[in-house]
Amino acid sequence: MLSAWTQHLKDPKAKQEFENYVKGSKQLLNRLNDILDGIEKDLDRSETKIEAFDNPNWAYLQAYKNGQRSALEKTKTLISIDP
Numbered sequence: 001m002l003s004a005w006t007q008h009l010k011d012p013k014a015k016q017e018f019e020n021y022v023k024g025s026k027q028l029l030n031r032l033n034d035i036l037d038g039i040e041k042d043l044d045r046s047e048t049k050i051e052a053f054d055n056p057n058w059a060y061l062q063a064y065k066n067g068q069r070s071a072l073e074k075t076k077t078l079i080s081i082d083p
Contacts, residue, residue, distance in 0.1 A: 001019060001081040005019070005081075036075060
């Protein structure tokens with residue numbers, strides 16, 4: 001689990017309780033990860049369509065998609081509580 005989950009807590013007992021709460025939410029976090037995987041697959045599919053290259057602003061569209069991919073990756077890393 002990343003320390004970002006508990007860095008707002010100073011009390012060791014409160015920190016441990018919150019860690020337990022997050023770990024107890026593993027099923028929810030796993031489902032969220034599955035949803036994010038689906039979003040990422042949709043993004044991948046959109047990049048393989050030939051119509052994507054017909055756009056004169058293709059470079060901007062690609063930059064936008066790269067930003068989405070980066071945000072997805074960061075989110076998936078954050079919600080992964082297993083080392």
